[in-house]
Amino acid sequence: xxxxxxxxxxxxxxxxxxxxxxxxxxxxxxxxxxxxxxxxxxxxxxxxxxxxxxxxxxxxxxxxxxxxxxxxxxxxxxxxxxxxxxxxxxxxxxxxxxxxxxxxxxxxxxxxxxxxxxxxxxxxxxxxxxxxxxxxxxxxxxxxxxxxxxxxxxxxxxxxxxxxxxxxxxxxxxxxxxxxxxxxxxxxxxxxxxxxxxxxxxxxxxxxxxxxxxxxxxxxxxxxxxxxxxxxxxxxxxxxxxxxxxxxxxxxxxxxxxxxxxxxxxxxxxxxxxxxxxxxxxxxxxxxxxxxxxxxxxxxxxxxxxxxxxxxxxxxxxxxxxxxxxxxxxxxxxxxxxxxxxxxxxx
Amino acid sequence: xxxxxxxxxxxxxxxxxxxxxxxxxxxxxxxxxxxxxxxxxxxxxxxxxxxxxxxxxxxxxxxxxxxxxxxxxxxxxxxxxxxxxxxxxxxxxxxxxxxxxxxxxxxxxxxxxxxxxxxxxxxxxxxxxxxxxxxxxxxxxxxxxxxxxxxxxxxxxxxxxxxxxxxxxxxxxxxxxxxxxxxxxxxxxxxxxxxxxxxxxxxxxxxxxxxxxxxxxxxxxxxxxxxxxxxxxxxxxxxxxxxxxxxxxxxxxxxxxxxxxxxxxxxxx
Numbered sequence: 182x183x184x185x186x187x188x189x190x191x192x193x194x195x196x197x198x199x200x201x202x203x204x205x206x207x208x209x210x211x212x213x214x215x216x217x218x219x220x221x222x223x224x225x226x227x228x229x230x231x232x233x234x235x236x237x238x239x240x241x242x243x244x245x246x247x248x249x250x251x252x253x254x255x256x257x258x259x260x261x262x263x264x265x266x267x268x269x270x271x272x273x274x275x276x277x278x279x280x281x282x283x284x285x286x287x288x289x290x291x292x293x294x295x296x297x298x299x300x301x302x303x304x305x306x307x308x309x310x311x312x313x314x315x316x317x318x319x320x321x322x323x324x325x326x327x328x329x330x331x332x333x334x335x336x337x338x339x340x341x342x343x344x345x346x347x348x349x350x351x352x353x354x355x356x357x358x359x360x361x362x363x364x365x366x367x368x369x370x371x372x373x374x375x376x377x378x379x380x381x382x383x384x385x386x387x388x389x390x391x392x393x394x395x396x397x398x399x400x401x402x403x404x405x406x407x408x409x410x411x412x413x414x415x416x417x418x419x420x421x422x423x424x425x426x427x428x429x430x431x432x433x434x435x436x437x438x439x440x441x442x443x444x445x446x447x448x449x450x451x452x453x454x455x456x457x458x459x460x461x462x463x464x465x466x467x468x469x470x471x472x473x474x475x476x477x478x479x480x481x482x483x484x485x486x487x488x489x490x491x492x493x494x495x496x497x498x499x500x501x502x503x504x505x506x507x508x509x510x511x512x513x514x515x516x517x518x519x520x521x522x523x524x525x526x527x528x
Numbered sequence: 529x530x531x532x533x534x535x536x537x538x539x540x541x542x543x544x545x546x547x548x549x550x551x552x553x554x555x556x557x558x559x560x561x562x563x564x565x566x567x568x569x570x571x572x573x574x575x576x577x578x579x580x581x582x583x584x585x586x587x588x589x590x591x592x593x594x595x596x597x598x599x600x601x602x603x604x605x606x607x608x609x610x611x612x613x614x615x616x617x618x619x620x621x622x623x624x625x626x627x628x629x630x631x632x633x634x635x636x637x638x639x640x641x642x643x644x645x646x647x648x649x650x651x652x653x654x655x656x657x658x659x660x661x662x663x664x665x666x667x668x669x670x671x672x673x674x675x676x677x678x679x680x681x682x683x684x685x686x687x688x689x690x691x692x693x694x695x696x697x698x699x700x701x702x703x704x705x706x707x708x709x710x711x712x713x714x715x716x717x718x719x720x721x722x723x724x725x726x727x728x729x730x731x732x733x734x735x736x737x738x739x740x741x742x743x744x745x746x747x748x749x750x751x752x753x754x755x756x757x758x759x760x761x762x763x764x765x766x767x768x769x770x771x772x773x774x775x776x777x778x779x780x781x782x783x784x785x786x787x788x789x790x791x792x793x794x795x796x797x
Contacts, residue, residue: 355668
């Protein structure tokens, strides 16, 4: 009898030895990445970076970590503010370390799990390699990854957090980038009124103006701003003309003349939070954007063919049509996303 | 008897509890005991002079004087051929080397090959396109994109490794914002989305001495890498005209030149 008792104990011990430290009951149940039913399959390589709560949380901490910059002043979240749809609201271009000015408008960080390329020029095609660019950029964070690794190793919390996420205290480029990617791919914005209408949630319906705007959108805008992400991720010259800094756009990556002044088509989601617009933030509001397309498109050498269909370049839009389009664009705002506490700095 | 049974059950259970915790990493060790070490030495020179960082003074084919501050380049995808035509390709994961003039230890690319006599050596100057798009977990060591800015060998904004980096000063170069007459050549480009400057170089070892890879020895294939060839060959490069070339079309001509820098001097067997 005694011996049998021993055996049971031993067996129990064997099981315990293998299970990871039994987790304390979490306050909230962690929701991993979920594809919204009206979205396509994501593009991110989850097979090499499966989402876990510990990695996601480490990623969030790193996203808001000013130690990623040379003088510990600028974090990713400095120029990608949640309440601004993860852009730098009110800034045409952003200021980085020592208030040095960048040259492009901070893009919205959302639905990156579906992103096939990143930045206005699409120079990076693997999300894991994206953070290296702003970190190294002298006008953004002006820091080297090696220095960051040194700082994180000396930090009282990070070695433990890396151990919790990856199984050991080792901190390297791969782990930092994988954790940051986890936070970024989880930033899914798919709860706008548009999404609810498409998913037939709660019997949500477009108003008359929104429905007219949607119909017009489908014929006049969807050629570039493809649903449901509202970008086809192509590079196009939309006839705004070069700005004062003569940013060559996609040409900087491909060095092909036909790519000069082309920029990646941005999503139209969350525009209520992400002004100003365009790669250099030149349009302060959506009225100015629509005015551009209706009246001010320049016949530039690489102007997109979709903007050259009429007698004059652009998309003819009456006042009523603009107002309907604006009504539709408002249905793409996802308030839940910009208020989601899981994505906030102080969670 | 009963005691023995209990004891063996105990032992078995203990063993099981350990076995069940073991990670599945007991892969069969590669047959490395059949492989022997071999090194390839990249000895940087400029024409008739040994390359000396900062202090050495050289003249290029365009007649311009120059000194070198930084010279580093990637060597990868090494393979060796025997006289009978059989080729041994070094497993790719062990076949990336960053040669840096500032660190003498990096001048040797150390590999392991089966025993035999090798008559020809092939390698890539640069990093193959496939590795450029691999998961970060397969890009550690010299391939870690974290390399840094000054001596880094990675362009973050276009995800490309810099294959060849040569920087120095020359009275022919214009004064830069820091007040220095510098030239800077950072050559890369793996074909996507711009041009391809990956160069595969094959060197015949017969004239300089074949490499005899044997147990207990480390044959060393001693190559001379002549930087003066970077400035001439397909194109004679003028520092005055081209003080800075990075991801630019002109780099294609520079890459055509640098493919011919390598010469086999001798082999130490």
